[in-house]
Amino acid sequence: GQSLEQPSEVTAVEGAIVQINCTYQTSGFYGLSWYQQHDGGAPTFLSYNALDGLEETGRFSSFLSRSDSYGYLLLQELQMKDSASYFCAVIGTGRRALTFGSGTRLQVQP
Amino acid sequence: NAGVTQTPKFQVLKTGQSMTLQCAQDMNHNSMYWYRQDPGMGLRLIYYSASEGTTDKGEVPNGYNVSRLNKREFSLRLESAAPSQTSVYFCASSAQPSLGVNLDDSNQPQHFGDGTRLSIL
Numbered sequence: 001g002q003s004l005e006q007p008s009e010v011t012a013v014e015g016a017i018v019q020i021n022c023t024y025q026t027s028g029f030y031g032l033s034w035y036q037q038h039d040g041g042a043p044t045f046l047s048y049n050a051l052d053g054l055e056e057t058g059r060f061s062s063f064l065s066r067s068d069s070y071g072y073l074l075l076q077e078l079q080m081k082d083s084a085s086y087f088c089a090v091i092g093t094g095r096r097a098l099t100f101g102s103g104t105r106l107q108v109q110p
Numbered sequence: 111n112a113g114v115t116q117t118p119k120f121q122v123l124k125t126g127q128s129m130t131l132q133c134a135q136d137m138n139h140n141s142m143y144w145y146r147q148d149p150g151m152g153l154r155l156i157y158y159s160a161s162e163g164t165t166d167k168g169e170v171p172n173g174y175n176v177s178r179l180n181k182r183e184f185s186l187r188l189e190s191a192a193p194s195q196t197s198v199y200f201c202a203s204s205a206q207p208s209l210g211v212n213l214d215d216s217n218q219p220q221h222f223g224d225g226t227r228l229s230i231l
Binding site: 033035041042043044045048087097098099100101102103 | 141143145151152153154155158160166168169200202219220221222223224225
């Protein structure tokens with residue numbers, strides 16, 4: 001099966017940088033995805049890493065180390081609107097669907 | 111662009127009642143999914159359909175049935191609702207390749223509907 005670990009909560013101030021870590025265990029691996037969900041809203045796709053290294057999309061970057069079964073989401077120049085829950089997710093063998101972590105709730109304070 | 115549309119948005123049921131949650135996507139996606147999300151928790155996969163005509167169980171399938179009516183529509187049915195099924199239900203779709211195609215480098219993003227908030231008394 002698949003399992004993912006990520007911190008339950010992170011707090012940071014506006015303008016700062018925050019890193020949300022994710023470690024995973026899966027039989028077979030096709031990449032690590034990140035999703036954002038605001039309270040009361042639907043999850044939305046942020047990024048996907050299939051290979052080791054850093055992928056940058058604007059203020060958000062995502063990193064993957066396949067040898068360490070570890071990834072992180074880096075959010076720069078934090079804004080109040082970044083307050084949301086962030087989920088990492090993987091597809092492993094035997095199931096053509098994502099398994100999600102339990103989510104990290106990010107609170108951005110003024 | 112409608113994307114993924116779920117109906118209803120809210121529903122209250124009594125224990126033992128049945129109901130079907132509807133989901134439709136207009137993106138010509140092969141794969142569709144049903145998740146439940148309980149307060150403060152992540153998404154747990156109930157069932158998914160990797161292509162039209164196929165369905166597979168996810169992590170928490172007990173108490174649910176699904177139908178992939180056609181490529182656009184994927185419904186979730188609760189035959190006899192229980193209070194433990196009180197949750198927010200999300201439908202999603204993705205352009206994941208059909209069965210038989212290698213998944214390497216093809217992890218397509220999932221597009222989610224706005225959810226159905228279901229309370230069972």
